[in-house]
């Protein structure tokens with residue numbers, strides 16, 4: 001059987017073709033170029049760091065959801081640059097405009113398009129990087145893959161792309177909170193070698209946002225903040241770990257084999273720029289326990305089947321167990337540092353490069369809302385898939 005490969009390069013202008021593409025005759029294999037995420041609740045992001053703006057098209061959102069641009073803005077404000085002394089000082093307000101899919105404050109069930117313009121662009125800050133590859137950034141691989149690149153601000157590799165994800169995540173989050181009182185909390189647990197003490201439960205948004213680091217332990221947060229300021233002064237950068245906990249999930253989200261819930265969460269997290277690791281539940285530390293220590297015994301609690309411990313992190317067999325979902329994502333130290341480093345030019349000559357411009361000395365404080373947004377997107381998509389697959393028909397009254 002011959003298979004036709006149909007390539008679709010999605011940009012904002014081509015978006016109306018998404019529904020057309022979905023209805024192509026069987027035998028066509030659609031190859032998306034990595035800009036679309038999700039199966040039923042789909043998100044297509046577009047835009048570059050120094051272009052006209054960045055945005056997103058959300059398709060598959062149920063109709064009738066009450067949503068306003070202000071609600072979406074709350075999440076974007078947590079991601080935006082310039083919000084404190086420990087993040088990049090680029091002056092972007094990231095004000096979102098809702099272009100379609102919402103009428104009189106309710107979603108219409110049609111594609112929702114949102115955008116935020118790029119206002120504070122300084123392409124001259126990237127002059128030196130035009131022909132020299134920034135160590136540990138995407139310049140070299142983009143150049144080799146595409147044969148050309150937009151050097152200003154890193155183009156599509158810039159974290160500005162994640163504005164679209166956060167805007168879409170705000171909608172997903174609202175649906176989840178209405179559907180099942182799902183609470184999603186991302187928070188910084190480690191910066192460089194400073195770690196917060198372990199604590200149970202899902203931290204409140206107020207505790208997380210009480211300091212610029214977004215670590216809910218105030219004493220540890222202060223130490224982390226001081227370290228980031230010190231590192232910034234030295235023209236250097238640091239990385240760390242963001243943990244995400246989710247309460248209120250039903251049993252049954254996720255599917256066996258390729259679409260395991262933790263596999264899709266891992267893909268979502270590792271699709272974020274600067275990520276280097278993912279672990280769920282006990283993670284790598286669990287390898288130091290024996291089965292007798294690691295197993296989570298089942299018990300009846302308040303009339304429901306629960307587990308006494310939660311080394312699994314809320315997933316069993318790739319399917320949510322109803323226990324708190326817990327996972328962690330590792331972020332590397334920011335690549336662009338204001339120190340001289342060895343590199344090569346596009347022409348293949350060894351040279352040096354000193355980073356310029358406004359950069360995050362540590363990406364984690366701004367990555368927290370992005371982690372939460374990607375979590376909401378994965379969970380909502382799986383919730384919709386679970387409903388469609390297991391809840392659309394009821395054969396229970398039909399004798400076998």
Ligand SMILES: Cc1cc2nc3c(=O)[nH]c(=O)nc-3n(C[C@H](O)[C@H](O)[C@H](O)COP(=O)(O)O)c2cc1C
Nearest residue numbers: 137138157159273274275335336359360363366367
């Ligand atoms: C919230 C956030 C902010 C970021 N800010 C910067 C920055 O200011 N400078 C920089 O070089 N990289 C920054 N990055 C990381 C780069 O986008 C990323 O390192 C680059 O695209 C290369 O991809 P890789 O690190 O995943 O290999 C940021 C990442 C995130 C999530």
